[in-house]
Amino acid sequence: MFGWTAALREYIAHLVETGEALPTVEYGTPPCSFCGRDSVLVVPTVPLARWFAGELIQDAFPDWTRERRELLKTGIHPECWNAMLVEELS
Numbered sequence: 001m002f003g004w005t006a007a008l009r010e011y012i013a014h015l016v017e018t019g020e021a022l023p024t025v026e027y028g029t030p031p032c033s034f035c036g037r038d039s040v041l042v043v044p045t046v047p048l049a050r051w052f053a054g055e056l057i058q059d060a061f062p063d064w065t066r067e068r069r070e071l072l073k074t075g076i077h078p079e080c081w082n083a084m085l086v087e088e089l090s
């Protein structure tokens with residue numbers, strides 16, 4: 001899993017450097033730790049590359065909601081967060 005991510009990071013960095021990058025890429029999130037399903041997000045390539053390079057996710061994607069950034073980073077769905085919170089409260 002780590003190897004795959006590292007390869008993707010390198011690939012995207014290369015595309016951005018050479019100007020060959022498409023405006024968006026399909027990015028597979030890690031599996032959601034609540035429901036186990038992963039998701040595919042259409043993500044703008046340049047911010048994704050900046051995030052991979054170490055920029056804070058909220059700086060790379062300032063116009064995204066917190067929920068969407070969380071989905072990108074951890075794979076946890078907004079509805080699964082809500083379900084977890086409800087479970088903790090009850």
Ligand SMILES: [Zn+2]
Nearest residue numbers: 032035077080
């Ligand atoms: Zn989920």
